[in-house]
Amino acid sequence: MSNSRPLGIFDSGIGGLTVARAIHHQLPAEDLIYFGDTARLPYGTKSEQTVMRFAHQIADFLLHRDIKVLVVACNTVSAIALPSLSTSLSVPVIGVIEPGVAGAVRMTKNGCIGVIGTLATIESNAYSQALHRQNPALDVISVACPFFVPLAEEGLLDGPIAEAIAHRYLDTFVSAGTDTLILGCTHYPFLTPVIQKVVGKDVILIDSGIETAEVLATLLRENQMASASSHRGRLTVLLTDLPRRFREIGARFLGEPLDDVGLVSLAGE
Ligand code: DGL
Numbered sequence: 001m002s003n004s005r006p007l008g009i010f011d012s013g014i015g016g017l018t019v020a021r022a023i024h025h026q027l028p029a030e031d032l033i034y035f036g037d038t039a040r041l042p043y044g045t046k047s048e049q050t051v052m053r054f055a056h057q058i059a060d061f062l063l064h065r066d067i068k069v070l071v072v073a074c075n076t077v078s079a080i081a082l083p084s085l086s087t088s089l090s091v092p093v094i095g096v097i098e099p100g101v102a103g104a105v106r107m108t109k110n111g112c113i114g115v116i117g118t119l120a121t122i123e124s125n126a127y128s129q130a131l132h133r134q135n136p137a138l139d140v141i142s143v144a145c146p147f148f149v150p151l152a153e154e155g156l157l158d159g160p161i162a163e164a165i166a167h168r169y170l171d172t173f174v175s176a177g178t179d180t181l182i183l184g185c186t187h188y189p190f191l192t193p194v195i196q197k198v199v200g201k202d203v204i205l206i207d208s209g210i211e212t213a214e215v216l217a218t219l220l221r222e223n224q225m226a227s228a229s230s231h232r233g234r235l236t237v238l239l240t241d242l243p244r245r246f247r248e249i250g251a252r253f254l255g256e257p258l259d260d261v262g263l264v265s266l267a268g269e
């Protein structure tokens with residue numbers, strides 16, 4: 001059995017294209033509809049109620065596009081709204097937190113795991129709770145790194161400014177002896193070189209997007225839901241605003257030009 005319906009992926013903006021990129025790479029035959037709420041980002045500084053409301057609006061929108069699985073690429077939404085989305089939607093829902101946590105638990109040797117993310121993600125404690133569900137004895141340190149999002153958007157990925165900010169956020173992991181660090185935000189994989197430089201080359205960095213693509217591939221395979229197409233799947237990008245430089249920044253996150261982009265509005269907005 002196969003299923004040619006598209007996968008739905010959403011994020012607060014275009015940072016989640018890093019997750020779409022990992023999925024496109026891992027599952028090249030799948031059609032993807034990517035929804036980026038560029039008109040209302042960032043989510044990482046918003047209240048839980050607002051993030052929850054936005055998440056359900058976007059999920060409804062994508063369900064009307066007949067998606068077969070919903071991938072919540074945004075760590076902030078995964079941290080706040082995943083249980084509610086999973087229980088209320090008629091399709092399987094995958095977030096980025098459980099896959100990232102599974103990757104970190106697999107890789108750590110000394111049980112000291114770091115988590116970095118937006119303010120909302122860190123304050124929700126979703127990562128530390130998920131890690132402790134896997135192993136209550138883990139030593140988990142979480143730090144919000146709000147400046148990393150604009151750094152990645154600006155393409156300021158290395159040099160003295162990026163390094164100074166990275167030291168400010170990450171030195172605590174070095175003194176604690178963290179051996180595995182979860183990059184708990186769509187934008188952070190772009191800062192991998194500077195993060196690695198500051199925490200040291202022996203610290204394992206977990207990219208939740210790559211881990212999520214693997215979990216998704218397993219779900220499609222085990223449930224006979226994968227596309228049987230022999231062609232490369234289509235990636236449609238739908239945004240609630242076309243911000244300045246979105247093509248340039250989006251192409252950086254996606255790793256290829258953004259060809260098929262549409263402007264959409266949500267019901268009631
Ligand atoms: N996509 C968000 C996340 O992964 C980062 C950007 C935002 O704050 O909206 O948490």
